[in-house]
């Protein structure tokens with residue numbers, strides 16, 4: 001999964017100017033803030049936790065907080081290291097088997113925290129009582145510096161362009177907070193009050209309040225010195241006032257919500273009823289904000305562990321080795337590495353959305369080492385010495401791509417204009433480390449912001465989704481009232497449009513008819529695997545566009561969004577995919593905002609480049625003539641500005657002309673989308689996998705919404721047990737489905753994917769026997785596909801390849817092992833052998849490699865399997881993926897490697913029924929489960945799965961190296977399972 005969560009994940013980093021001796025770096029990262037202090041010979045690191053616990057630790061230089069976790073790998077490497085996945089995918093590492101990080105109860109701190117949180121939600125600036133004198137002074141100093149910088153444009157007043165640049169950088173909420181960080185960062189925090197400082201420095205109302213005061217003082221000072229005539233009339237003050245007057249500022253920074261008068265005026269509802277709805281919203285948003293905070297802290301802890309694990313080269317390693325091979329854990333040479341050293345920044349360009357694309361090249365034109373990194377992976381980029389040591393400051397980003405020369409890698413850095421560290425990467429040795437798990441401050445802020453907007457605007461006149469809010473937070477009586485007063489209507493709309501798929505069944509047509517009713521504020525489409533949700537949404541969106549609606553389509557993961565982009569591209573709709581370019585699948589990149597804008601401006605850019613090159617030639621000829629050269633430089637600058645202006649214009653045009661805009665749930669908070677007109681319809685696919693606050697981001701931007709998904713498939717990934725138990729893991733789809741006696745829900749019950757031997761297990765285990773198989777698929781087998789030979793395997797829909805040994809002993813070579821790379825994931829080499837052999841059996845029987853998918857819940861096993869299959873040209877096209885990343889897709893034959901084989905009977909998260917449901921139900925005609933049944937059977941849910949296979953499928957004992965061949969003519973024995 002992209003994570004699962006993951007998704008338009010992005011992180012923002014800031015690092016202090018190196019001129020500051022005392023502070024080396026402050027990083028606003030992943031749902032939280034890290035700060036590192038540098039002393040001449042010691043580096044202190046601390047992580048701010050909600051418990052206000054400061055974890056102080058020391059290390060000798062290297063810019064990396066030492067911790068109890070060892071820096072060097074001590075385990076010997078015995079095999080190609082499996083490629084760990086980012087946490088989003090890596091929900092599936094055995095870390096999930098560990099106890100979740102639990103915040104320590106501290107009543108005093110909790111109440112202090114609650115007060116701060118309450119203030120944050122209320123939008124009140126934190127006062128002296130919350131902060132204390134020294135912290136107030138610290139903020140004032142930072143904001144004074146920022147205000148001075150801001151007002152410096154007044155000195156050359158009249159240059160409109162400077163202000164327009166300021167205008168672009170300045171924005172309410174998070175944008176302002178981001179702009180403020182480098183200034184705050186440059187002021188040493190008062191000792192002992194770091195935790196409060198860290199809280200305050202992300203609190204927008206507080207920062208804005210101080211900034212406003214300081215700017216006024218700075219401008220008044222300029223007036224006294226006759227630099228400006230009237231400070232109130234200065235452009236910077238006007239800009240600030242404009243900001244303060246913006247709707248978004250008022251939404252975020254306004255004080256506690258007043259009475260729900262708008263509900264009264266908009267809906268004409270009785271005041272008491274509206275108050276009751278508002279109080280339910282208040283209770284919900286306050287509770288959810290608290291759970292988000294708990295979860296953020298758990299993520300922060302996880303992230304710190306990951307950052308602590310970023311390796312440093314061993315002092316004793318052989319320095320004569322090619323420098324680019326200096327990789328993680330002090331290994332001088334290894335087959336694959338997740339750190340690349342000795343890189344130089346060679347060029348930079350600005351991608352859409354302000355993303356900096358920086359190209360790094362290996363020094364001396366060496367080739368890049370073989371690496372586990374691939375596009376979309378999260379990395380941290382740091383300057384260091386030539387041996388990769390002494391890395392201090394860091395920026396985070398994503399791998400954008402590898403250049404064709406084999407020497408360069410391009411990284412999309414999440415930095416903003418003026419970030420001081422960015423320019424410092426040039427002319428330095430740089431190392432890039434892969435980071436596996438990162439909590440994300442932007443996601444956290446966006447989720448919190450959505451809750452704030454829901455609380456403040458939910459029942460307001462200006463909220464286009466007021467009927468959705470009233471339905472979801474109102475009781476049965478309120479919903480009846482909404483219907484009686486003609487605000488909502490729950491009937492089906494007559495279908496008149498043209499279907500691209502005429503085969504839709506009755507329940508699918510009903511779902512479409514309900515979804516097209518413009519007065520149905522919210523519709524939940526619940527469908528077990530293979531019931532056609534994705535195809536149905538494609539039809540529904542096409543028909544909604546036909547009836548003149550603009551649609552915002554979102555999903556919790558980039559993979560799910562790309563899947564929808566793929567489907568919608570087939571029917572020729574005018575669609576745009578918005579999101580981090582590095583996270584968009586290359587197969588749908590042509591529909592991304594960046595590429596559409598680039599192709600739209602291709603001619604313009606070519607012409608501009610021609611002009612620029614002419615001007616540069618002229619410049620070379622007139623180097624002696626200063627005034628002419630200055631004029632040419634001015635023209636070149638002007639051309640750069642023209643391009644920026646054109647790009648902005650093109651972005652606006654492309655987005656406002658698009659009939660369908662697609663993004664992840666959190667990606668829908670992108671200002672580019674927010675600035676657009678209200679959408680008529682919001683569709684959230686895979687909604688059961690999203691936490692509710694994230695769903696409110698798109699919902700609040702549309703008049704009505706449709707949630708599609710299956711609450712028996714993957715759930716939102718929640719790290720903190722406390723947050724999970726508090727209800728953060730309950731999706732909006734799940735909550736809405738149980739509201740108002742199922743009024744909001746329509747169900748699909750016929751599946752069109754699986755052979756009934758496969759579907760009947762899912763139906764019995766997960767859907768109370770209600771999932772029916774269409775006769776068109778209920779008995780289809782691999783052998784029915786063209787060119788497939790009849791073998792016992794191709795005629796078997798369900799197969800167990802069992803590595804179990806008698807008397808409870810483990811099959812030699814088939815034991816589970818902990819990933820030596822320290823990811824916490826597990827692998828099983830014996831099972832990998834058996835999987836490869838089974839893949840070959842299928843291919844020799846005539847099954848196309850592209851019709852085969854191999855899945856494992858463990859990322860280390862996925863990487864091992866990829867490595868094995870990549871070596872075999874015959875297997876090219878076989879897809880190997882974690883279960884989470886395969887959700888929403890299907891394949892004719894699916895092989896699942898369960899990995900767990902131990903004498904304790906420990907199965908970890910294999911016992912998660914929702915994940916196993918997804919794994920098994922991806923298959924159309926054949927599932928092979930490779931496992932050690934003596935371990936697996938300790939879990940009752942998995943034992944029932946084994947029993948089902950035994951009754952309706954086949955069981956075969958399997959050993960590495962012994963099972964194989966085409967299966968042609970074989971008549972396997974069927975050992976029983978106790």
Ligand SMILES: Nc1ncnc2c1ncn2[C@@H]1O[C@H](COP(=O)(O)OP(=O)(O)OP(=O)(O)O)[C@@H](O)[C@H]1O
Pocket residue numbers: 503504505508527528529530531532533534535536710751752753887888889921
């Ligand atoms: N009415 C129908 N008649 C025939 N085939 C259908 C029909 N509806 C869907 N299908 C087929 O069923 C298969 C599964 O459809 P789809 O992927 O849309 O299901 P889904 O509900 O999204 O599944 P999942 O939840 O597992 O992702 C596809 O191959 C699709 O073409």
